[in-house]
Amino acid sequence: MGMASDTVAIAPDILQDFAAALLLAGGFTSDQSEQTAAMLVWANLRGADSHGVLRIPRYVEMVELGLINPAAQPRRVGGKGAVALIDAQRAPGAVGMNIAARTASDLADSHGIGWCAVRSISHAGAIGYYAHQVARARKIAIVMTASKPLMIYHGSRAEGVSTNPISIAAPGSNPDRPLLLDMSTAAVALGKIMAARDADQSIPAGWAVDANGQETIDPHKAKAVLPMAGPKGAGLSLMIEVLTSVLATNPLIAVALTAGGDPGVNGVVVALDPTAFGEGFTPEIDRLCAAIKSLPPADGLGDVYLPGERGFEEMERRSRSGIPLVRGTLSRLVTLAAKLQVPVPEGLA
C-alpha cells in the first residue's frame, strides 16, 4: 500500500524477514542476519531511516570486500574486574555490539558498573538500539562507537575525526520507553545526507562541505560533515576515539591519518546498576520526565519532547501503519534481491 507517491509502506515483520533474507543470501550466517535485521528495522520503526534497511546493499558489499567476516568468532582478549575487551574479528556490528551489551550488563550485576569494549566490528548502525537493550534490563547505558575520519576537525580544512555517536539511556517505570539520547558529534548524522541523496532533496547549510572544503547544500556533492558546535563536537569525537578505539588497542584515526588502511569500527557499552547506589531510581526518572514534559513550550511549538520520545511515538505509529520506504531505497533492495535470488515480499516488487 502506498502512503505517498514517493514511499511504499511495509509491515515491520515483513521488512525484518526480507532484510534477514537479503543478509543471509549476502553471506551473513542465520544468527548474524537475524541480529542485524532486528537492529535495522528498529531504526526504521523509530523514523531513523538513514540507519535502517537502506544500509543492506553496503553490508552485503562489505562481505564481498572482506570488510565483514561472517566466520568471525568474537572472543574476550582482555580486561579485569569490571572491564572487558572483546575482539570481534570483523563480525557484523550488531553481533559485536550485542555481545558488548550483554557483557557490560553482566559485569554491572557483579561490580555495579560494567565497561565492555569491542574492537574490530563493522558498522554498528543505530547505537540507541544497544542502549535500549541495556535499559530493558533496568540498567543505565552509555554506548559509543568510533570509526575512520569522516568529519572536519575544527580549525582544519581536512577530515580529522569521525562523526562518532554517543547514546545514553535510563529506564523509568516503563523500561520499553526509557530516556534515550542518541546523537552524533556531527552537525548532522552522515546517514541523513545519504537519505537526502536517496530522496534527492537538498540539505541545509552548515551540515557539510564538498571536496574543496566549501559548504554545500547538494547531498551528492557532500564530501565531509562539519562538527556539532565547532570545537565541542570535534573534541568530543576525538575523546570518543580515545575511549573507544585507543583504549581497545585498535586505533582508527591515527592509523587512517598516517599509515592508512581500514581497521574497521570499535564500540563500547557501559552499563550501570542504579541499585548499587541506592533506592528510588525508577520513580525519580518518572518524576524527572514529568517535570520536563510540564515545561512551557517555546512560542509556536505544541509540545516539549524528552530525549528519544519522538522515536518512540514514531515506533508506535509505524508498528500500526507500516514503515514507509522511499522509492530509492526500495529499488536498491529489490535490485539486490534479484541479484541474490531472494523473493521480494508481495506489494514491493
Place this chain on the structure above:
Amino acid sequence: MGMASDTVAIAPDILQDFAAALLLAGGFTSDQSEQTAAMLVWANLRGADSHGVLRIPRYVEMVELGLINPAAQPRRVGGKGAVALIDAQRAPGAVGMNIAARTASDLADSHGIGWCAVRSISHAGAIGYYAHQVARARKIAIVMTASKPLMIYHGSRAEGVSTNPISIAAPGSNPDRPLLLDMSTAAVALGKIMAARDADQSIPAGWAVDANGQETIDPHKAKAVLPMAGPKGAGLSLMIEVLTSVLATNPLIAVALTAGGDPGVNGVVVALDPTAFGEGFTPEIDRLCAAIKSLPPADGLGDVYLPGERGFEEMERRSRSGIPLVRGTLSRLVTLAAKLQVPVPEGLA
C-alpha cells in the same frame, strides 16, 4: 605591574595565597581553602578566568547563607564493587571532587574502572582540574557535574536543565599535558557571561536570553543561556543530570521544577586504567596527538589545536608573566579583603 590599562598581572603563587587567605577568613577551613584556591588559580592560569578567583566573593557569601558547610565531613554512603557514592554534606566543591577523583582512581586500580559519585557539594568550578589530577595518575578521566536549572530546554521557553559540563582527559607520555576536553552543554559557559559583566563587554547573539525569553547581547540582562547544538546540548545536559544527580540519589532538576529548594550540586568522577585493557596506550595517545596536529589548518588559521592545548599554552605564559586580572574582579576581591581584614598583596591595593 599592569599588562593593559584594564588588567593587573599577579604572580600565580601570590594570587593563590591571597585566594586561600580570603576563603579562610570567609569561613573555610585551612585545608578547604588550600584545595579551593589551587583549583581556582589553575583555572586562571589556563585563561578560564570565568572559573577563577572571581568566584570567591560568592563562595564566601555561600558560607554566610549556609549553602557551603565548612564543618562538613564527607563520607561514603553507598556503592559496591567498582562504584562508590560519597555524601559531601555541602563541603566546598573542590573538596568533594578531590575525594571523588582519588576514590575513582583507587577503584580503577582494583577493578579496571572506578565510578565515584559525590552528592551535595557546592560549585565544583573548573572540572577539567579534577580530570587533570586523574590523568596525572596515568588514568583516563571522565568528570561531570550537575546543578539547578540554568539553561533553556530545547523546545521550551523556560530554564529546564543546567549548563552541566563534561570533561574527558587522557594522558600521553607527558601526564602534565594530557588531552583535556572541558566543555559545558550550553552554547557558552555561564561564567563567560559573568566575565563579560565584569569586563562590561557585550556578548555574541545565540548565547543567552533575557527574562522574557528573547535573545540578548547585554550580559547584564542575560537571564538564561541556550543549549549547545539545540536538542543535543539540552539532551546531553539532561542525561548528565541522570548520571550525576538521579543516580546519586540527590535529584536537582525535578526538585527545582516541582517542589522547589536548592539541594546543591552533584559530581561524578570516572577513572579508567588503560593497562587493564592492553599495552601501548601512552605512545598511541602521542601518535594520535601528532596526527591531529599535522592536519592542514583551515584557510586563515595558523594552527590546529588539541582539546585543552590552548589552556596549557596559556598556563605556561601566565606562569611566567603573571595572571592578568580585570579591574572589576580585582576591585571585588579588594573590597572583600577589606571586609574580612585580609592583607592585600603589594601592587593590588
